[in-house]
Structure formats: C-alpha cells, structure tokens
Amino acid sequence: MQIIDGPRQVTCAELLPSQMRAMTSPLATRILRLLAARPNGMYPAAIAKELREEQQKIYYHCRRMVKERILIVDHVEDARGGIARSLALRAGAFAVRCSEYTPAARTLLVRPDHAAFLAPFVHDGELHATIVVGSPDPHGPQGARSRDVHYAVDLGLFLGSFLTTPAPQSVVLDTELREWNRNLIVVGGVVVNKAAERINTRSPIFYDTHARTFRGADGTVFDGETDGIIVKMPNPFARGKWILHIAGKHAAGTRAAMLALLTHFDDICGEAPKGRIVPRSVIVRGIDADSDGIVDTVRILNKA
Template sequence: MIIEENKGYVAKKVRVIDGLGRDILYLLSNRSMSISEIARELGKSEQLISYYINKKIIDFIETVRVDGKVKYRAYKAYYDIINEKEDFFYHKTERKNLEPFIRDGFLDCIIVVGSPIPHGPFSASSRDLHYVGFLASYLGRFFDRTKYDDFIRLDIDVNRENLLKENLILIGGPVANYITYRINTSLKVRFLQEYNWDIYSDFTGKRYSDELVSLIANINNPFDGEKRIVLLAGKRALGTKIAIKYFIYNNFDLSRDFYIVINGVDEDSDGKPEKIIELERYIE
C-alpha cells in the first residue's frame, strides 16, 4: 500500500490479493461503481463480485451513495505490486521532466491498459490491470489537475471513444492491449507475432526471445503527430511489470524518440527477477 507521510511516500504490504480482487480495486480506484456495474465490466456474476466486495477486499473499499444508489470506491492507496520482497520509498522532493505527459502539475495524457474481458483480434484478456495502480500512484506525485477525470482507460474504450489523438501511456503488448496492436507494426522495435511475440529491433537486427524481455518506447503518436506515446510492454505480463518498474526508477527525455529493450534476470531461480539489464538502447 502506498502511504503518504511527511517525508515522502512509503509502500507497505498489507495482504495478498488475487487477480480478480486487483481488477476490482483497479476499477474502483477510478470511479465509484455498483456491484452490477463491476460485474458487467469484468464479465463476472454479481454473486461473485458481492463476495469479493464483502469479504476479500472489504478493507480496501468504502461504501458511498450516488443518486440514492449504493456504490463502492477504493481508498486513495495502492498496494505494492512491483516488488514482493521489499518496500519502496520515494522522496517528495524528487522531480522528473515528464513533459508533455505532465506539464506544470497538469496531467495531459491517458493511461491505456488492456481490458480484462476477451477482446481484440486474439480474444485476449489482459493481466496487466493491477500494474497500473503503482504507476498511477507514482505519477500522482507530479500533478494535481487532469485533462480527463478518468485518465486511466481500457483499450476498448479508448478505441471506441476515439481518444487516440492524445498523449498516451500504453500498458501491455499487442496481445493484451489493442492500441499497442494497432501501432506495433510501425515501431522500429516491435513484437513479432510469427515468433511467439519475440521483440525484434530494426536497428540491430536482433530478436529477443526471453520470457522476461520487455520494451520501453517513446514515439510520436501516429494518430496525431503533435502528441506522444510511451509504451511499457513485455513479451509476457511479468515483462510489462518489469518495464513499468524500470520506467519509474530511471530518467528519460520524453521529448525525443527512443527505444529501450530490457530483460529481467532471476538470479536465485525463485521465479522473480532481482535485476534488470539493458539489452539495447536507441535514442533519436
């Protein structure tokens, strides 16, 4: 859980929450919703959602009334989803140049994550939803105003509502995120469907096939050349998690196009990468 203190932001673990619980909390961190609305959004039964609301995630939500109807929302806190071994600390005085995505305390972008229900050309369900909470908590230190109240959106909504001509932060690869799929073939470092979504670089001609390999890219938005896109995507869901962590802990010039290929290294064979290494970096 990310907790604000006088000296900075501290992350503390509170309990293990499974995938559906995280998906529900993700939805409720953006807006208040009823049980039926949550069930419809996630494609689950109302009985199952009610069980999670009243039993499994009750400590993380509160009940509110909207137009006389009972709804739920998540407390303004996020649990630790990046590193299960140790807490995180971010100092309040730390500043990064995140323009044009954040400028003078104004968030001018949409964070786009894949829908948890089957969608897109591969009928895939995203498993990246719960990673967004930590990224949003981190970015939240740098802005107090937003262009959109709902600045975290599902890929299917962004596509349907024609929100492509904005600054976008895309979470997840072309299978999980339909917007990533739409831009993938135009990228100079991209995912190859014919090779089980390996990452291929036009710059070096190398193909990266490790399961923990991931891509961080910053490019002009092909839907509107005045806007930018940041892509944080792994070959697998864990790779996306690694890309988000690397983006948070490092500084980047977001005014310039760049492609960075990274890989997580599991040094003690426990299934969790302890180290992130750069395999390739290109900056225009």
C-alpha cells in the first residue's frame, strides 16, 4: 500500500487498533523515527546507544513492536555465543482502517500539455473516441489494401497509458464506419482509408493525390517519400467533435507519424491555453538511420 502526496509517496502498512498501542509511547516513537532514518536496520544495542537510553527499555519496546509487526527482523548475526537481531521498519507509515474496502479508482497524474492535446479523445481516464483504420482488403477506387493496421496497436498501447478505465471495443475499419457524430482517431492516408479521404479537403494539411505531396496550411509543399502528418482538427461533420489524423504518404510515412507521436510527444503537444481544445498540425519526415530499410527516427519539419 502507498500513501501518495502529489509527486511524493511512502509505503504504508495496515494495523489493527490493538497493534497501534505498541508504538504510542514517547520512547517507541523515538525508536521509530531513528529507524526511519536508518533503512538498513539497527541492532537494539546500537539504538540504545544512539538514543542514550537503557538497553532494557529499548529491548522491551522493540520486542513489543516486533510482536505487533511494526518492526521486522532485518537480518541475524551470531554475537558472543548468542544471536543479534537487526531491526527495521516494516513500512514508512502505518494506518488503521475504519471501514471496508470499496472498488478502487485509479488516478493518473497527466501533464497539462499532454491532457490538452489528448482532449477530448481522452478525458478523466476514459477513451472518448473511435479509432478508424484502413481495411486490409482491396477497397476504394484504386483497390488499395491498408498496411497501417498494426500501427493501431502502438496507438492503443500509447493511449492506454493515459486510461484508468478499460475502453470498450473502439476500433473499426474504414469500410465499417457509419456514424460520424463522434470523436475519431483516423490512422492511415487517403488512399487506404476512406475516412481520411473524406476529411482530406477539410484538413489544414492537404494531400494532393496527383502530385503525391502534402501541402501545409501556409502553402509549403512536402514531397518526401517518408513524410507523415499528425493533425488535430474539429470534426467537420459533427459540431463539438474532433478528429485526430495520423497518416503518411505511404506506410513508411504513417510509421514516421506514429513514431513521432510516441517519441516526440512533448514537441507534438506544444502549448495550449488552459481549459481550451485547440487544433494542431504537424508534418514529420521519417529517417532510416541504420540503413536497414525501416524508418527508425523522425524529424519534425513543420508545426502549426
């Protein structure tokens, strides 16, 4: 059990009221404070010398607190034909429970900038979004097959680190998406994901299917084969709902975008006014640093 105070914590052991009596005397309290400062334990004789008290008194209180499981025997050594027991605190704090246990609600400490970027998709430890991935079967005008589906696993693990409540089934194929009146997290580009194709003309980062380039909000063109985008935008088909689009020119670009989200999250989040949900658009370029044919690092090209 832990007692948590903001970023600080201490181990805690539960005691019965009858056990607590062993630690209420002034001398017992002094022994506990001394042992708290000596996590490796102390022998009763050393405790007596440190506190300048008679050994008999120290042994009495130590025996009581060992019996009540407030102190534990840390280790044992032979000493002058006898046995010397080093004592240590069982925990850094002790508590008495006055009521029965109830189901626990996990609490996460999420940085304000992280929470602002994830809102409204994640709120109060719950997922409030549907993840849309491209179908691996041939579909669309070009009969494309998505090779981005497995990136939804990386995304799910990432989002799960911000959740305290298990999410219901939250992933659909683009060919199965019927309801747009919700928050959506779209994975994959316009060729392999019909949802991405539908929002493309409304997105601050437009993908030109003829030139095969991304065009930023300021008109800058990005034509790298491993370019990817992360766009957070209002859902143009549902008032009050939002879309997070993670995609690339090809599968390698989607990998780069997902890698950027996982490894450069602080940079992706940027700053957001407190209590407000704001759009975000980022263009990244994947780099094969070790020349094995797989994107393994990313560089952020543009943020808005």
